[in-house]
Amino acid sequence: MAKVLYSATMSLDGFIAGTGGDMSWMTDLQGPDPMAESVAEQIGSILVGRRTWDGDDPNKGTDAEGAFGGVWDGPQFVLTHEPPIGNPPPGVTYVSDLVEAVGAAKDAAGDRYVNILGADVARQVLAAGLLDEILVFIAPVLLGDGTRLFDHPGGTNVKLERLSQSAAALATGIWYRVTG
Secondary structure, three states: OOEEEEEEEEEOOOEEEOHHHOOHHHHHHOOOOHHHHHHHHHEEEEEEEHHHHHOOOOOOOOOOOOHHHHOOOOOEEEEOOOOOOOOOOOOEEEEOOHHHHHHHHHHHHOOOEEEEEOHHHHHHHHHOOOOOEEEEEEEOOOOOOOEEOOOOOOOOOOOEEEEEEEEOOOOEEEEEEEOO
């Protein structure tokens, strides 16, 4: 059965996107990373928030455009209350209900991961008790402002168990299981 994973690259000061959703800071962080490269092979579907879906891709217009530097292809579920008019791109489904979106993404993923893209969707999935694991790549950069990995002022503690970690030239990856 599919597990739900939130993976993101984060600046050392806790941001996954710069001011206004800017992702250009990530272009300097591309390079070999065995853990990062193995993640794409383990993903069966993606659940993404609408702001992330419509957002900044630092690789736009290149061979690396898209999820996981353009190496991943598969079913994508966009969580939104306002789907765009017209037919979605092939392989994309717009869903307005969180639980329905997670269920559909898990069905599509089979025995692989549903990967969450977008901090707000990750926060909602965590709050609903549907998040199984978190993979964070910590990048050697300070952004100073932007979108936090998790932002829940006044929120509760969430216990994590470290499953693995790796160090590559451009980022340190830490994989956690959500335990409570």
